[in-house]
Amino acid sequence: MQAFTKQVENFLLHAEKTNRLRSLEAPPENLIDLCSNDYLGLAKHRRIKDALKTGVDLYGGGSTASRLVRGHRGIFAQVERQTAEWLGGEAALFFANGYAANVGALSAICDSSYVAFIDRLAHASLVDGVRLSGAQKVYFRHNDMQHLGELLAKHRATKAIIITESLFSMDGDMAPAGALIDLKTKFDALLYIDDAHGIGVYGDAGCGLSPREADFRVITFGKALGLEGAAIVCSDASRSYLLHNARTFVFSTAPMPAILHAAAVAIELVKGMQGERERLQQVSATIRNAVKDAARMKSSSHIVPLICESEAAALELAGRFAAAGFHTRAIRPPTVKESRVRLSLNSNLTAEQAAQIAGLIGAA
Known part of the structure; x- marks a missing residue:
């Protein structure tokens, strides 16, 4: 107990000295959102809110148990079928969140007989899933398909799995889907792609970036x-x-059935939001084009990182955005190697606001 108490004290002291002490803050109501993942503005959509209310009336509050015990409802199977049909797949399985999905799936798919080839910048949930599985973890350089091919050829694993994201949340760049499929086929490997930031925003009917x-x-x-x-x-x-x-x-209480009831509505809404998708891309292009250091701009998406020289510079830039009426957050080590202000754009932004944001970037 004493050793742990000292461990905690040392950690918090170091975090405070390095200005990395984290805190929880409610979103400021007076600032325009530039940091959430609500890319299409559906979190406050009237039909989504109404569906949640109706779902509670139909199913109550909690699910009361895991789906394998008493937590399953017909709405779960309905949304899973709806999801699979939307994305052109055979089947789907619903999890409480993306972290649970990645950790649970990868630790189930792989074991010590697998070699897992994972992008160096893959999300923590993907890395943790591989770690828990006991598979041999081999990193390939970010989005470097030549390096991935060399590693696959070197290891010649009987059981191989390639793990990546379709759209990377810190740099805003996209994985080369065609090359991934070619390598999967050539080396008879499984391919696991997290499309968290692409779904709804890209593809026909918002079906995302991940190849079928x-x-x-x-x-x-x-x-x-x-x-x-x-x-x-x-x-x-x-x-x-x-x-x-x-x-x-298997061992988690099922999500609230009301969430699934609203998810069925969300899928149908997203399919028809082509206008919002196009507007988001237009706004994103305006803002990306304002970034001076084009050589360091990897983004081709609605996620636009503004790389800063230091942590202090990132905090100062976030403060400037706040003063101009925009809510951003400084993302700093150890979350990323280079400090940045990440702009996470949404379809509610107007052309005028995009121009204002571009002006702030140009003046930075």
């Missing part, structure tokens, strides 16, 4: 779809396997 040829496609309902939860789209057999073996599914 991927063995496992993860989407979240907590970003562009305005709710919470996640689903893994895969084959029927893989869904059954995960239902039996993904510990974050």
Whole structure:
């Protein structure tokens, strides 16, 4: 106990000295959102709110148990079928959130007989899933398909899995889907893609960036779809396997059925939001074009990182945005290697606001 108390004291003291002491803050009501993942503005959409209320009336509050005990409802199966049909897959399995989906699925899919080839900048949930699985973890350089190919050829693993994101949340760049499919095919590897930041925003009817040829496609309902939860789209057999073996599914209380009731509405809304998607891309292009240091701008999306020389500079830039009426957050080590202000754009932004943001970037 004393050793842990000292450990905590040392950690908090170091965090305070380095200005990295974290705190929880409610979003400021008077600032325009430039940092949430509510890309299409659905979190406050009237139909989503109404669906949640109706869902509570229909199903009550909590689900009361895991889905394998008493927590399952027909609405879960309905949304899973709806998700699979929307994304052109055989089946889908719903999880409480994206972290639970990735940790549960990867630790179930892999074991010590696997070699997991994972992008160096992959999300923590993907890394943690591989760690828990016991698979041999091999990093490939970010989005470097030549390096990935060399590693696959070097290891010649009987059981190989390639793990990446479709759209990276800190740099805003996209994985090369075609090259990933080619390498998957050439080396007979599984392909696991997290499409959390692409779903709803890209593709026909908002179906995202992850190719259908991927063995496992993860989407979240907590970003562009305005709710919470996640689903893994895969084959029927893989869904059954995960239902039996993904510990974050088997041993977790099921999400509120009301969430699923609203998710069914969110999917149908997203399909028809092509105008919002186009507006978001236009706004994003305006803001990306304002970034002076083009050589360091990897983004081709609605996530625009403004790389800063130091942590202090990132905090100062976030403060300037706040003074101009925009809510941003400084993202600093150890979350990222280089400090930045990440602009997470949404379709509610107007052309005038985009021009104002571009002006702030130009003056930085």
